[in-house]
Amino acid sequence: MINKKINSVEEAVAGVTDNMTLMLGGFGLCGIPENAIAELVKLGAKNLTCISNNAGVDDFGLGLLLQQRQIKKMISSYVGENDEFERQMLSGELDVELTPQGTLAEKCRAAQAGFPAFYTPAGYGTEVAEGKESREFNGKMYILEKAFEADFAFVKAWKGDEAGNLIFKGTARNFNPCMCGAAKITVAEVEELVPAGELDPNQIHIPGIFVQRIFQGAHYEKRIEQRTVRQR
Amino acid sequence: MLDKNGIAKRIAREVKDGYFVNLGIGIPTLVANFVREDIEVEFQSENGVLGMGPFPFEGEEDADIINAGKQTITTLPGASFFDSALSFAMIRGKHVDLTILGAMEVSENGDIANWKIPGKMVKGMGGAMDLVASAENIIVAMMHTNKRGASKILKKCTLPITGLGCVKKIVTNLAVLDVTPEGFQLIERAPGVSVEEIKNATEGNLIIKGEIPEMKIA
Numbered sequence: 001m002i003n004k005k006i007n008s009v010e011e012a013v014a015g016v017t018d019n020m021t022l023m024l025g026g027f028g029l030c031g032i033p034e035n036a037i038a039e040l041v042k043l044g045a046k047n048l049t050c051i052s053n054n055a056g057v058d059d060f061g062l063g064l065l066l067q068q069r070q071i072k073k074m075i076s077s078y079v080g081e082n083d084e085f086e087r088q089m090l091s092g093e094l095d096v097e098l099t100p101q102g103t104l105a106e107k108c109r110a111a112q113a114g115f116p117a118f119y120t121p122a123g124y125g126t127e128v129a130e131g132k133e134s135r136e137f138n139g140k141m142y143i144l145e146k147a148f149e150a151d152f153a154f155v156k157a158w159k160g161d162e163a164g165n166l167i168f169k170g171t172a173r174n175f176n177p178c179m180c181g182a183a184k185i186t187v188a189e190v191e192e193l194v195p196a197g198e199l200d201p202n203q204i205h206i207p208g209i210f211v212q213r214i215f216q217g218a219h220y221e222k223r224i225e226q227r228t229v230r231q232r
Numbered sequence: 233m234l235d236k237n238g239i240a241k242r243i244a245r246e247v248k249d250g251y252f253v254n255l256g257i258g259i260p261t262l263v264a265n266f267v268r269e270d271i272e273v274e275f276q277s278e279n280g281v282l283g284m285g286p287f288p289f290e291g292e293e294d295a296d297i298i299n300a301g302k303q304t305i306t307t308l309p310g311a312s313f314f315d316s317a318l319s320f321a322m323i324r325g326k327h328v329d330l331t332i333l334g335a336m337e338v339s340e341n342g343d344i345a346n347w348k349i350p351g352k353m354v355k356g357m358g359g360a361m362d363l364v365a366s367a368e369n370i371i372v373a374m375m376h377t378n379k380r381g382a383s384k385i386l387k388k389c390t391l392p393i394t395g396l397g398c399v400k401k402i403v404t405n406l407a408v409l410d411v412t413p414e415g416f417q418l419i420e421r422a423p424g425v426s427v428e429e430i431k432n433a434t435e436g437n438l439i440i441k442g443e444i445p446e447m448k449i450a
Binding site for chain 1: 278279280289290292302317320353355356392393
């Protein structure tokens with residue numbers, strides 16, 4: 001067993017420096033790498049490009065990095081829930097590249113799987129297609145989208161083992177598996193880290209080969225963005 | 233004239249037994265409340281769940297189980313979770329039978345604009361561009377006119393496009409329209425709405441063939 005376990009959140013972010021490109025898993029606040037984000041705030045690396053479906057809220061998730069002005073560019077599909085984000089975007093401090101959600105996921109997966117680029121119909125005929133190669137296949141138009149190139153991927157899983165194998169829970173899975181192995185270094189944080197051999201190999205969602213560092217997060221707030229309930 | 237629930241009720245009649253359905257945020261989300269109980273339908277949410285159920289009872293919310301609107305949800309027997317790439321493989325690969333989404337504008341040739349208003353804060357397209365580029369059966373739920381009374385059913389979209397030539401059917405507060413090569417064909421009128429009112433509220437070419445029945449919504 002090749003041991004991927006690290007002993008502290010400081011080790012998780014070791015090597016992150018100014019101007020790097022980071023992938024961060026999560027959909028809204030669901031399944032975000034909370035502990036790594038908090039540590040990135042402490043680390044203070046600046047001019048970061050962050051690839052993440054959303055940009056957090058003002059006081060949680062990537063909003064914390066925005067508050068510290070650590071992000072120079074966001075690559076996301078939807079960014080609506082954050083006043084500080086809006087202020088920085090409108091003032092020109094923050095560069096934003098809006099990408100269709102399926103394309104965003106596939107740009108991660110392509111990087112993970114060794115494809116330099118792929119054709120997708122999403123965005124053909126729209127602003128998203130501007131400056132991109134387009135091509136017809138079987139009578140339908142597609143645009144060429146390139147795989148991401150990132151320095152670090154920070155992902156969050158439910159359970160993991162020391163070999164870096166990961167199991168996700170519910171819709172907290174989202175972009176996390178697509179980002180594993182899609183950057184030079186993948187750092188996974190989990191709610192429960194167990195010794196190798198304790199997870200059933202049949203149940204593993206992401207094999208440890210895609211993960212370089214794994215640690216158990218000290219605390220998970222798991223904030224709910226829209227609490228909706230029905231009456232009994 | 234229909235309210236938002238009325239539009240959702242009418243669209244629910246288009247949902248057939250055995251369909252996998254993707255619902256957008258807003259009026260489309262309401263459609264799930266009105267689908268007949270004697271048919272089997274599975275709702276897909278782009279953030280990675282198939283077999284979505286109703287909102288949880290108070291105290292049973294799970295931060296790890298949400299829909300694309302980031303609302304807490306439940307799952308039904310037979311449900312599954314998956315990652316974002318696989319979710320969009322379902323969508324792009326045409327495995328989803330029906331897509332219901334909102335729009336700011338629709339044009340005669342089925343173009344849809346629903347993601348950006350120049351000069352306003354742009355939140356992003358989310359999964360809308362992927363959905364409209366691939367889905368073969370798209371129903372749009374929308375108000376026929378904007379708050380100033382101007383038509384949103386147009387000859388040509390004025391806002392930035394989300395997708396070209398993709399909308400098949402539109403259900404508004406006033407009417408059901410099919411998008412045809414000749415223009416918008418009027419299929420049904422909302423209760424108490426005249427053909428004349430629909431004509432006045434529609435900027436694009438409106439095709440009226442014979443008597444136009446009033447919608448039946450249970």
